[in-house]
Every structure is written in C-alpha cells, then in structure tokens.
Amino acid sequence: xxxxxxxxxxxxxxxxxxxxxxxxxxxxxxxxxxxxxxxxxxxxxxxxxxxxxxxxxxxxxxxxxxxxxxxxxxxxxxxxxxxxxxxxxxxxxxxxxxxxxxxxxxxxxxxxxxxxxxxxxxxxxxxxxxxxxxxxxxxxxxxxxxxxxxxxxxxxxxxxxxxxxxxxxxxxxxxxxxxxxxxxxxxxxxxxxxxxxxxxxxxxxxxxxxxxxxxxxxxxxxxxxxxxxxxxxxxxxxxxxxxxxxxxxxxxxxxxxxxxxxxxxxxx
Numbered sequence: 001x002x003x004x005x006x007x008x009x010x011x012x013x014x015x016x017x018x019x020x021x022x023x024x025x026x027x028x029x030x031x032x033x034x035x036x037x038x039x040x041x042x043x044x045x046x047x048x049x050x051x052x053x054x055x056x057x058x059x060x061x062x063x064x065x066x067x068x069x070x071x072x073x074x075x076x077x078x079x080x081x082x083x084x085x086x087x088x089x090x091x092x093x094x095x096x097x098x099x100x101x102x103x104x105x106x107x108x109x110x111x112x113x114x115x116x117x118x119x120x121x122x123x124x125x126x127x128x129x130x131x132x133x134x135x136x137x138x139x140x141x142x143x144x145x146x147x148x149x150x151x152x153x154x155x156x157x158x159x160x161x162x163x164x165x166x167x168x169x170x171x172x173x174x175x176x177x178x179x180x181x182x183x184x185x186x187x188x189x190x191x192x193x194x195x196x197x198x199x200x201x202x203x204x205x206x207x208x209x210x211x212x213x214x215x216x217x218x219x220x221x222x223x224x225x226x227x228x229x230x231x232x233x234x235x236x237x238x239x240x241x242x243x244x245x246x247x248x249x250x251x252x253x254x255x256x257x258x259x260x261x262x263x264x265x266x267x268x
Contacts, residue, residue: 126157136185144181144212153178173204180213187222194223207233214238
C-alpha cells in the first residue's frame with residue numbers, strides 16, 4: 001500500500017480525494033499530496049515513477065500529460081472517493097448480495113422442481129409396471145386355479161419398497177403359488193431368459209394346481225428349470241410333460257449327483 005507524499009507543481013493537480021493538501025510556504029508553487037490507496041503497492045508506484053523520470057518526453061499520453069500521473073490517478077480513484085460514493089458502493093454490494101440470494105432461491109426452487117419431476121416420473125413408471133404385473137398375474141392365477149373366483153397375488157411398488165401378497169390368504173401353499181405366478185409373469189413380460197424353481201415350492205400346493213403349473217410351464221418358449229421330488233401323484237398329462245423334458249434324474253443307489261450320498265457314514 002502507498003501511504004506517502006507526492007510533490008509536484010500545482011498546475012498538475014486535477015483530482016481531490018482523501019488527502020492532506022498544504023503549502024510549504026506562502027510563496028511556494030509546490031504542493032504536497034498525501035496519498036492513501038489500499039490497492040496500490042510500492043512496486044507499482046516506483047515502476048511508473050522511474051519510467052517517467054527516465055524519459056519524461058516519451059512518458060506522456062496523446063494530450064501531453066505525464067503517463068506517470070495518469071496511471072497513478074487511475075489506481076487511486078479505483079476505490080470510492082467520497083462518502084456518497086461509499087454509500088453507493090455499499091448499496092451496490094447489498095444489491096449484489098440480494099441478487100445472489102434471489103439466484104440461490106431460484107436454484108433451490110429449480111432443484112426442487114427437478115426432484116419433484118423425477119419422483120413423478122419414477123412413480124408413473126412404477127405404476128405402469130405394477131399394473132402390467134398385476135394384470136398378468138391375475139390371468140395366470142385364473143389359469144392355475146381353474147377359476148377367477150380366487151384372489152390373485154398382487155404387488156404394490158413404491159420408490160423405496162414394495163409389498164407382495166395374496167389378499168386374505170397368507171397360507172404357505174398360496175404364498176408359494178404366488179411366487180411361481182410372479183416369476184412366470186416376469187418371464188413373460190421382460191427379457192428375463194429363464195428361472196429356476198426348487199421342489200420346495202411345489203410341496204404345499206394342491207395337486208390340481210400343481211398339474212396346471214406344469215402345463216403352464218410346457219407352454220413357455222423360454223427356459224424353465226425345476227426340481228421335483230415325486231411325480232406319481234400328478235396327472236398323466238403332467239407326468240408326461242415332465243418325462244419328456246427331464247434332463248437329470250437323481251436317486252439313491254449310485255445315481256446321486258456325485259455317485260454317492262454325502263451324508264452316509266463310511267462302513268468298516
């Protein structure tokens with residue numbers, strides 16, 4: 001920061017700001033200008049001064065004024081010069097802050113609007129998927145149960161959770177039937193290439209419904225893998241479908257998957 005004295009001929013004084021101006025004598029043509037400028041470093045001040053002193057004639061602008069003093073004054077007047085200008089600067093700062101606040105509020109509102117739009121889109125997509133699944137499961141449930149008088153499984157999809165149930169029937173067999181129907185619906189409605197059902201799913205389902213599930217599997221063009229413990233209780237048609245599509249049969253007596261049962265104790 002420059003905080004010193006500049007001495008020059010009184011005819012060169014064109015500007016007044018925060019300064020102390022005083023004559024060195026009643027007959028002296030020289031005046032003293034005390035400069036207080038926070039934006040100006042000594043290096044800037046002396047660079048301009050030495051340039052002017054080195055070649056005064058070359059260091060003038062097109063109006064014949066010393067560039068040194070022009071640059072100096074430009075640096076000094078870059079900050080508010082009067083109380084009125086200080087107030088104007090303060091007012092401008094407040095206006096800028098208000099604009100920034102309004103911009104922040106707008107950005108926050110835009111963010112909220114975008115989030116609401118995203119949530120609406122997600123909810124709409126979930127609603128469409130939910131409707132498609134429930135419609136398909138209702139049709140499959142009628143096929144498996146042989147009548148539309150039985151409640152189909154239903155799914156309710158939300159952005160962060162879901163609910164899957166058969167209304168008024170929480171039995172094990174009904175729950176396993178609902179899972180089979182849900183998997184079949186997903187296989188029919190999506191690009192899912194296959195699914196796998198273990199024998200546990202069939203054990204608690206009514207025989208007639210088991211037969212219809214096997215027949216439903218037979219109509220599928222995609223792959224379905226199942227394991228089943230016994231087929232003797234099934235209908236002849238269901239047994240025939242299973243035998244025609246059997247890939248692997250496992251049983252005791254050396255026909256286990258690895259040739260022996262892992263839980264048998266070694267005999268001495």
